[in-house]
Amino acid sequence: MDRSQKADLVDELKTVFSETSVVVVTRNLGLSVAQSTDLRLKMRDAGAQFKVAKNRLALIALDGSRYQPIGELLKGPTALATSGDPVAAAKVAVDFAKTTDKFEIVGGAMGDTVLDVDGIKALAALPSLDELRATIIGLVQAPASKIARTINEPGAQLARIFTAYAAKEAA
DSSP, X not given: OXXXXXXXXXXXXXXXXXXXXXXXXXXXXXXXXXXXXXHHHHHHHTTEEEEXXXXXXXXXXXXXXXXXXXXXXXXXXXXXXXXXSTTHHHHHHHHHHHHOSSEEEEEEEETTEEEOHHHHHHHHHSOOHHHHHHHHHXXXXXXXXXXXXXXXXXXXXXXXXXXXXXXXXXX
């Protein structure tokens, strides 16, 4: 990797760190190509990114960013999972770590808050942004449907009563 490629990678990482909500630091202990590809696809489907970068270049990119404190986690063969959704990268990383012992979570950060392994697992247990939006929409729609049902119910009851009287008169 020549100097210009390294500079491009550092710039790309700086952009990622400025736009992301969460960074999960993971350690790869010999993932196969198929496992690595599977992890990247799962991350992409969840709206997250998974990037293996040289620790030295990642430290340069972290310098001056709000994620600078996670620099001490970058020792050995590490990779970074990032996402705009505060839960997506953590959820995929924790789920993937359950399936293989060659992948472990070291820690991470959400904004200015540094998280240990337990913090990442707790973050992964939270509902995603899309799930929260669906819940809120359901809560907002529920009262409206109850109001509509309440307004329509007296008329429906009267119609049933009139139908019953008509059937009784006809018999």
